[in-house]
Amino acid sequence: MIAPDVTEPDVFESHPQTTGKRFRLNALIIIGSVMVLLFIAVAVIGKIKGTSPLTQTTDFNGPPSMSHWFGTDSLGRDLFARSAAGALVSLQVAIGSVVVGLVIGVPVGMIAGFFPTTWLDESMMRVVDVVLALPLFILAIAVLGFIGTGPMHIFGFQLPAVSSVIVLIGIAAVPVFARVARSCVLVEREEDYVDALRVVGVSRTRILFGDVFLNVIPPVMVQVTAWMAIAVFSEAGLSYLGLGIQPPTPTLGNILLTGEGGLLLGQWWGVVMPGILIFLVIAGFNILGDGIAESIGGSAK
Amino acid sequence: MRTYIIRRILGSLFVVFAVLSVIFVLNHLAGSPATAILQSDATPKNIAAMNRQLGLDRPVLSQYVSFIWHAVHGNFGKSYYSHGDALTAVWQRVPVTAELAFLTLILSTAIAIALASLNARVRKGWLSKIIDVGTLLGLSIPTFLSGLLLLLLFGLYWRGILPAGGWVFFTASPLGNLKTCVLPVIALSLPTVAIIYRSLRASMNDVLDRDYVSFGRAAGFREGRVIRSVVLPNAILPTTTVIGLLLGYLLGGSLIIETTLSIPGLGQEVVNALQRKDFPIASASIAVIAVVFVTINLIIDIIYAFLSPRIRAMYSRKIRVREI
Numbered sequence: 001m002i003a004p005d006v007t008e009p010d011v012f013e014s015h016p017q018t019t020g021k022r023f024r025l026n027a028l029i030i031i032g033s034v035m036v037l038l039f040i041a042v043a044v045i046g047k048i049k050g051t052s053p054l055t056q057t058t059d060f061n062g063p064p065s066m067s068h069w070f071g072t073d074s075l076g077r078d079l080f081a082r083s084a085a086g087a088l089v090s091l092q093v094a095i096g097s098v099v100v101g102l103v104i105g106v107p108v109g110m111i112a113g114f115f116p117t118t119w120l121d122e123s124m125m126r127v128v129d130v131v132l133a134l135p136l137f138i139l140a141i142a143v144l145g146f147i148g149t150g151p152m153h154i155f156g157f158q159l160p161a162v163s164s165v166i167v168l169i170g171i172a173a174v175p176v177f178a179r180v181a182r183s184c185v186l187v188e189r190e191e192d193y194v195d196a197l198r199v200v201g202v203s204r205t206r207i208l209f210g211d212v213f214l215n216v217i218p219p220v221m222v223q224v225t226a227w228m229a230i231a232v233f234s235e236a237g238l239s240y241l242g243l244g245i246q247p248p249t250p251t252l253g254n255i256l257l258t259g260e261g262g263l264l265l266g267q268w269w270g271v272v273m274p275g276i277l278i279f280l281v282i283a284g285f286n287i288l289g290d291g292i293a294e295s296i297g298g299s300a301k
Numbered sequence: 302m303r304t305y306i307i308r309r310i311l312g313s314l315f316v317v318f319a320v321l322s323v324i325f326v327l328n329h330l331a332g333s334p335a336t337a338i339l340q341s342d343a344t345p346k347n348i349a350a351m352n353r354q355l356g357l358d359r360p361v362l363s364q365y366v367s368f369i370w371h372a373v374h375g376n377f378g379k380s381y382y383s384h385g386d387a388l389t390a391v392w393q394r395v396p397v398t399a400e401l402a403f404l405t406l407i408l409s410t411a412i413a414i415a416l417a418s419l420n421a422r423v424r425k426g427w428l429s430k431i432i433d434v435g436t437l438l439g440l441s442i443p444t445f446l447s448g449l450l451l452l453l454l455f456g457l458y459w460r461g462i463l464p465a466g467g468w469v470f471f472t473a474s475p476l477g478n479l480k481t482c483v484l485p486v487i488a489l490s491l492p493t494v495a496i497i498y499r500s501l502r503a504s505m506n507d508v509l510d511r512d513y514v515s516f517g518r519a520a521g522f523r524e525g526r527v528i529r530s531v532v533l534p535n536a537i538l539p540t541t542t543v544i545g546l547l548l549g550y551l552l553g554g555s556l557i558i559e560t561t562l563s564i565p566g567l568g569q570e571v572v573n574a575l576q577r578k579d580f581p582i583a584s585a586s587i588a589v590i591a592v593v594f595v596t597i598n599l600i601i602d603i604i605y606a607f608l609s610p611r612i613r614a615m616y617s618r619k620i621r622v623r624e625i
Contacts, residue, residue, distance in 0.1 A: 129312070130319055135594050137553035138571070139323070142587050145575025146327035233443050237557055240445045241572050253445070260449060260561075264456050271453065275446045283441035290437065 024295055032225075032288025039087060039281040046084020053077060053085040053250045061267050071269035073258055083274045086252040089245065090281065093166050093235040094228040100170025101227060105177030106220060107209075112178070113185030114208050121182075128175040136172045137234060143168055144243045161245050165238065169231050180223050184216045218296040225289035229282045236278055252278050305606055313599045318369075320591040324584045325368045333357055337578055338381050372588060378581035387581035390570070391589050397468065397566035398559070402551045404482055405489040406544075412490070413497035414533070420498075421505050421528050432498075440495035444554040447488040448561035455484060466562040485558045492554070493547050500543045504536040511535075541605055545598045552590055 046053075057076040064071045070079035112121040144165070188194065189212070197207045232252075238244030239253030247254050252274045259270025335351040336343045352358055356367065371377070377387040416436065420429045456465035463484060469477035508514060509532060517527045556568035563569070567586060574582035 130316055134316065134320060135549040135552050135590065137549070138556065138587065138590055141556065141571065141575065142324070142327060142583065145571075145583060146331040146580070229441070237443060237445055237553075241557065241560060242576055243572075256445060256449065260452075263449060263453050266457060268453055271446075271449045275449065278446060279442060282443065283438055286437055286441050287434075 026291050026295055028287050028291030028294060030291075032284050032286070032291050035280050035284030036288060039277060039284060040091065042277060043084050043087040043091060046081055047088070049081065049084075051078050051081035053082040054248055055081075061262055061265075061270075063267075064269050064273070070273040071267075073255075073270055074262060079255070079269065079273055082250040082255050083252065083277055085250045086255055086274065087277055087281070089162060089249070089251045090232045090235060090278075092162055093169060094231045094281075094285075096163070096166035097169035097173055097231045098224050098227055100167060101173025101177045102220070102224070104170075105174040106181045106216070108174075109178035109181030110185050110208060110213070110216060113182035114189055114204070114212070116186060124178065125182075128179055131172075131175045132179075137237065140168050140172065140234060141238065141241065141243055144238060161249065165235055165244055169234055173227050173231075176223060176227065177220060180219055181216050184219050185212055188212045188215050218292070222289050222293045222296070225285045225292065229285035229289070232278065232281050232285070302606065306603055309599055309602055309606075313595045316595050317592055321369055321372050321588060322365075324372075324587055325365055328368070328580055328584060329361065329364070331578075331580060334381065334578070334580055372584075377585035377588065380582050381579050382577065387585040388589070390582060391567065391585045394565060394567045394570045394586075395589065395593075397564060398552075398555050398568060400471070401482065401485050401489065401555060401558075401564070401566065402548075404486045405493055405551060406547070408486060409490040409493040409497055412494045413501055414537075416494070416498050417501040417505055417536075418528050418533060420502055421509060421532060422524055424506075424509070433502075436495040436498045439491040442491050444488055444492070444557045445561060447491055448485075448558045451484045451488055452561060466564070468564045468566075481564070485555075485562055485564060488558050489551060489554045492550055496543055496547055496550065497540060500540045501536060504539045505532055508532050508536045538605075538608055541601060541608075544601050548594055548597055552594065 055077065057072065057078075059068065059072050060076045061074055062068055062072040062076075068078050068080065070083055073079055073082070108124060112118075112124045115121060185208070193211060194207055197211060198204070202210075235244060235251065236253035236256070239246075239251040240257050242254070242257060244253060245251045247258075255274045256271055256278075259267070259274065262270050333348070333352055333355075335348040335355070335357075339347050339351060356364060359367075375388050379385065380387055380390060383390065416432050420432050423429050452465050455463050464477075464481050465484060467481060469481050471478040505528075514527060514531055517531045518524070522531075552568070555566060556572055558564070559566045559568040560572050567590065571583060571586045571590070573579075574586060
């Protein structure tokens with residue numbers, strides 16, 4: 001077997017049997033992962049420390065100190081505990097919305113890509129075009145502003161308020177993932193290995209969700225990290241505007257909103273501390289995404 | 302070519318129609334606004350009368366048809382608070398946001414072109430890494446965070462240099478207007494510079510490998526001249542397609558920055574209306590945003606089609622466009 005050409009990797013000339021081998025760690029992936037892990041660590045440490053994010057003390061607007069690492073807010077609540085709890089919400093929203101997007105978007109996109117120019121592909125792409133033609137952040141704000149973010153009721157189950165934000169951001173992710181999966185499958189289905197597997201009698205379903213699927217993963221991963229950054233940003237932005245997850249549940253966005261009140265009185269920690277966390281995780285996911293894109297040889301979007 | 306334009310116009314009209322439908326569904330799901338309008342007078346009898354007056358007792362389908370009909374004619378009802386026509390109130394806010402968006406677009410395009418040209422000259426060097434990482438970090442600062450940090454710096458530590466928030470209209474004082482623009486434009490530019498730069502970098506790297514660039518160098522042009530007059534003009538066309546993406550960022554960002562810095566633009570109007578549950582204003586502003594967004598994207602696509610031989614060729618040979 002001829003050694004794979006690794007000097008000029010190109011997604012559109014990918015050799016499926018080498019995809020796994022070609023994936024290499026690079027500096028961006030490591031730096032990005034470390035930043036995301038730091039963020040997760042804050043959420044975990046907050047959980048372990050066990051300080052309640054809602055307990056009010058008499059230490060109002062205290063600056064960062066040994067007992068309150070991030071300081072306290074106007075109600076005397078520990079900002080580290082609040083930020084850690086908010087970080088946990090951000091992670092839930094990031095992972096939850098990506099899962100929603102993946103579970104719906106990828107299979108639909110793959111099927112459409114494997115059977116192009118059918119009614120399924122045609123109608124799916126029209127829907128995707130319409131959804132992508134809208135400014136999504138504004139629609140998310142509109143939906144939450146009109147309907148509000150109470151607990152959601154589905155089939156008699158009551159879901160916490162976080163889930164309506166997850167579902168909303170997840171639905172916005174569906175067309176993005178569908179489009180990536182489709183364009184990737186469009187390329188893969190022309191590869192020789194697909195014909196080879198057909199010849200030896202493997203069913204199309206098994207080819208699509210077996211071998212082709214493995215090659216769809218890397219480009220989708222780039223979108224996953226990008227979307228996690230978008231999800232964290234959107235959730236924080238929505239709660240910052242007072243339209244997302246409502247207090248008393250702490251989220252990084254509504255902590256910033258509370259912190260804004262004391263900002264011009266010199267209480268910078270109410271904004272800077274949770275702000276650093278938001279920046280850390282968004283930059284982390286973006287750098288990680290760039291690293292993965294560089295590693296698989298596709299250009300980052 | 303004509304087929305393409307007609308197709309795009311019909312597509313845009315459909316998107317606007319879809320947005321109006323979404324707005325109707327949201328209004329419907331939000332429930333009757335009668336209690337909000339009547340406030341202290343909200344007796345069951347008054348609520349029933351108000352529902353009848355608003356047409357909420359009619360079948361949903363008939364409400365839908367009349368909503369779309371009125372919306373197409375620019376009638377979204379009256380504000381629950383100011384009692385003025387919703388669309389007029391929203392329309393007055395557009396110039397402020399348009400000015401911010403326009404200035405941001407110009408500033409960030411200029412910076413991005415400078416950075417991308419620099420990156421092309423020092424390709425794969427340490428300076429190019431710094432630019433890459435720097436713009437990526439700019440992309441990672443959410444607008445609410447940069448807005449708050451600017452507010453902290455210019456509203457507290459460096460007070461008096463620039464107005465930290467508020468708005469001076471151009472007609473009142475052109476210089477004052479420009480000053481109030483500085484901070485929001487900086488906050489909005491951080492991500493947009495990154496978006497333009499990344500797109501430009503990708504297409505410039507593409508162009509740099511072409512033979513005609515080597516030919517330019519071989520002909521004795523200096524590298525700076527090659528990049529300025531050969532690489533950049535060829536690389537800039539694909540970048541126009543990110544303007545749609547940018548516009549989404551700018552509109553979303555203006556919502557946040559106008560709230561943080563108390564600027565009376567469209568974004569602040571949307572957020573205020575949604576916080577106060579002033580649904581006619583909210584409906585009108587979201588419709589206006591959608592129409593502006595769709596129209597600008599349509600214009601860009603048509604200009605792009607005129608400039609891009611590929612799309613022109615596809616339609617002149619009656620081959621259907623299929624995106625890959």
